[in-house]
Amino acid sequence: MNILVTGGAGYIGSHTCVALLESGHSVIVADNLSNSNIKTIEKITEITGENVKFCKMDVTDSDAVDDIFKSYPIDGVIHFAGFKAVGESVVKPMEYYFNNVVSTMLLANACIDYGVKKFVFSSSATVYGDNNVPFVEDMDLLPTTNPYGETKAMSERILRDLAKANTSFSPSILRYFNPVGAHESGVIGESPNGIPNNLMPYVTKVAKGKIRKLKVFGSDYSTVDGTGVRDFIHVMDLAEGHVAAIESPCEGVSIYNLGTGKGTSVLELIRTFKDTNKVEVPFEFVDRRPGDIASCYADVSKIRKDLGWNAKRDLTEMCKDAWLFENNYSIEH
Numbered sequence: 001m002n003i004l005v006t007g008g009a010g011y012i013g014s015h016t017c018v019a020l021l022e023s024g025h026s027v028i029v030a031d032n033l034s035n036s037n038i039k040t041i042e043k044i045t046e047i048t049g050e051n052v053k054f055c056k057m058d059v060t061d062s063d064a065v066d067d068i069f070k071s072y073p074i075d076g077v078i079h080f081a082g083f084k085a086v087g088e089s090v091v092k093p094m095e096y097y098f099n100n101v102v103s104t105m106l107l108a109n110a111c112i113d114y115g116v117k118k119f120v121f122s123s124s125a126t127v128y129g130d131n132n133v134p135f136v137e138d139m140d141l142l143p144t145t146n147p148y149g150e151t152k153a154m155s156e157r158i159l160r161d162l163a164k165a166n167t168s169f170s171p172s173i174l175r176y177f178n179p180v181g182a183h184e185s186g187v188i189g190e191s192p193n194g195i196p197n198n199l200m201p202y203v204t205k206v207a208k209g210k211i212r213k214l215k216v217f218g219s220d221y222s223t224v225d226g227t228g229v230r231d232f233i234h235v236m237d238l239a240e241g242h243v244a245a246i247e248s249p250c251e252g253v254s255i256y257n258l259g260t261g262k263g264t265s266v267l268e269l270i271r272t273f274k275d276t277n278k279v280e281v282p283f284e285f286v287d288r289r290p291g292d293i294a295s296c297y298a299d300v301s302k303i304r305k306d307l308g309w310n311a312k313r314d315l316t317e318m319c320k321d322a323w324l325f326e327n328n329y330s331i332e333h
């Protein structure tokens with residue numbers, strides 16, 4: 001299939017391009033490079049030996065969206081492009097609502113206009129709010145604590161309504177848990193601009209000595225050791241979940257958790273990183289981070305049953321590959 005990947009130069013997008021190309025699909029990347037680098041496109045080719053078509057464009061520009069659907073015979077769309085910093089979304093809500101919701105509307109509309117059935121959407125476990133774990137797809141969604149989360153919940157509702165009104169449009173909504181790690185080659189990975197917000201990029205920077213100490217947010221949650229529990233998933237497992245979704249013959253709207261089904265605490269992750277990579281990760285406990293919940297992990301039975309997809313890589317591989325990428329990336333920067 002010819003797959004349009006928006007945000008294909010970004011962290012999850014680039015790994016998904018690799019998985020798509022390795023499964024025999026062709027890829028057209030649409031990215032405005034606002035939080036990514038054109039070199040990533042060359043790196044996708046370096047890993048796979050396959051060419052990638054690249055369009056520098058903004059998916060909130062309706063003429064540009066129309067043009068790309070006219071220019072290529074697109075069989076499916078995977079929509080990653082969007083803003084993703086939770087804290088920033090509180091400060092710049094309009095940018096988040098506009099960018100994340102308008103892009104989804106324009107792309108879904110183009111799919112309907114051009115007869116493209118498959119649309120895979122990057123959603124987030126954040127839409128579950130502070131529900132009881134494990135999170136199951138048919139739970140009532142609770143309000144999230146920030147505009148970023150609301151853009152995901154709104155986009156999901158829009159896609160569901162569109163699929164009801166257009167039976168030939170079949171969106172798959174993928175709710176990501178906590179993607180970490182990098183391609184096993186260490187050639188592509190997560191390279192956030194500035195100080196990272198998320199745990200794993202912070203851990204790798206501390207291990208590398210670029211940041212002095214990791215702050216562990218909260219030690220008094222009612223979890224196994226008092227620190228937050230998350231469902232960390234290797235980014236290549238996540239990427240392969242997208243391939244399974246785009247290839248799926250499912251009709252109508254389908255919603256899937258993309259996680260491992262296993263909760264890991266912040267301290268467990270630090271310990272595994274240290275033991276796997278034989279490197280120190282100095283840390284200190286500080287207050288809880290506002291908006292954080294104690295535990296977040298997936299029930300993954302639905303995606304296993306419907307798509308036959310299962311996360312294959314364990315926490316050790318996530319830590320090993322994140323560290324390999326950090327070391328490669330540090331040579332270049």
Ligand code: WQD
Binds near residue numbers: 084125197216228296
């Ligand atoms: C994980 C755990 C922190 C940093 C967020 C978004 C979600 C998704 C993924 C987007 C928590 C703790 C973290 C640090 C720490 N979105 N932590 N010290 O908050 O589960 O999910 O990213 O792209 O929508 O909400 O991920 O990696 O920030 O935190 O102790 O310096 O690590 O408190 O328990 P989170 P995270």
